[in-house]
Amino acid sequence: MTMATLLTTITSVFTAAVGWVGTVASTIADTPLLLVGCVLGFIGVGVGLFKRMFSM
Numbered sequence: 001m002t003m004a005t006l007l008t009t010i011t012s013v014f015t016a017a018v019g020w021v022g023t024v025a026s027t028i029a030d031t032p033l034l035l036v037g038c039v040l041g042f043i044g045v046g047v048g049l050f051k052r053m054f055s056m
Contacts, residue, residue: 028034
């Protein structure tokens, strides 16, 4: 395996992953029920981070 082949493979995987993230994001934005779940998840992560920050 040459360096050029490795870089080509990494680039194609990264491009595919970005496409998948875009598809998931547009699906979540189009479906309000999924959007509510994501927002609640982010709120939970924020609350957990603040609890850890203030418990030190």
